Amino acid sequence: MRDLQRQVNETLAMITARWKRSPRIGLICGSGLSRIIEPLRPEAVFSFDELPHFVPSTALGHAGKLICGEWHEMPVVAMQGRLHFYEGYTLAEITYPIRVMKSLGVEILIVTSASGGMNPQHRPGQIIVLDDHINMMGDNPLAGWNDDELGPRYPDMSQPYDVELSNRAIEIARQRGIVLQKGIYVGVKGPNYETRAEYRFFRMMGADVVGMSTVPETLVAVHAGMRVVGLSTITNVCLPDALSPTSGQQVIDVAHKAASQVRQIIDGLIQTESRNYHSELFRD
Numbered sequence: 001m002r003d004l005q006r007q008v009n010e011t012l013a014m015i016t017a018r019w020k021r022s023p024r025i026g027l028i029c030g031s032g033l034s035r036i037i038e039p040l041r042p043e044a045v046f047s048f049d050e051l052p053h054f055v056p057s058t059a060l061g062h063a064g065k066l067i068c069g070e071w072h073e074m075p076v077v078a079m080q081g082r083l084h085f086y087e088g089y090t091l092a093e094i095t096y097p098i099r100v101m102k103s104l105g106v107e108i109l110i111v112t113s114a115s116g117g118m119n120p121q122h123r124p125g126q127i128i129v130l131d132d133h134i135n136m137m138g139d140n141p142l143a144g145w146n147d148d149e150l151g152p153r154y155p156d157m158s159q160p161y162d163v164e165l166s167n168r169a170i171e172i173a174r175q176r177g178i179v180l181q182k183g184i185y186v187g188v189k190g191p192n193y194e195t196r197a198e199y200r201f202f203r204m205m206g207a208d209v210v211g212m213s214t215v216p217e218t219l220v221a222v223h224a225g226m227r228v229v230g231l232s233t234i235t236n237v238c239l240p241d242a243l244s245p246t247s248g249q250q251v252i253d254v255a256h257k258a259a260s261q262v263r264q265i266i267d268g269l270i271q272t273e274s275r276n277y278h279s280e281l282f283r284d
């Protein structure tokens, strides 16, 4: 997409006409997790339909809004609802909002999702902080022409999820009595949940959780030089030898119940960033 920067500038013009702030933190709400942004005080809200070059969200439980506002005295931009590969969009379309967030000033991206847990110790409602991922989507948002101004042709992926921020998330969770363990996420296209043989295969590959998102956004965010934290709520436990059926509604319901814990972790991360930012200002 050779004219990506021009398109981003057009979207940016629409956002900055109504919101003049420069957010350092961006957030993506996963399935059933729209409540995690309750503490965000909205200052400007855009529906994906009204933003140039955004595509509308069609997924169950995804509102399709870009919310710009303040959280712990920090400007924050959040996607309430996300775009998925299974909706029929290209990975470039799905990750376009990440390019927009980057040009607004975002340095830290918090990506949340729902996932199936394949580790026998997992329980529904438990949250995982992503340590790494495996791309099984059969495509890559960075394929095609590369704009060297936006990021390198061959980006390093040795540590896609920021270690310091992930460890901070674990410490915040510990202080609040929330169990938070590291895990490896395998990203698939969907939209069906996996067969028993697929869950077994993904577990053998070394993955702990499986989901239909996160990987494309993380790839683009890392390409753009952002620090990424990934939080995933296990909505269904997928043990191939004793597999219960799963539905989209079940995934949304379990994620919805766990949302307050995800919100507490994010709240702690933003509070720490706000303290760091304001003490830096004070030092200058």
Ligand code: HPA
Pocket: 114, 115, 116, 117, 192, 193, 194, 210, 211, 212, 235, 236, 238, 246, 251
């Ligand atoms: N597989 C893929 N995506 C998911 C699952 C699953 O089991 N649960 C929630 N999202």
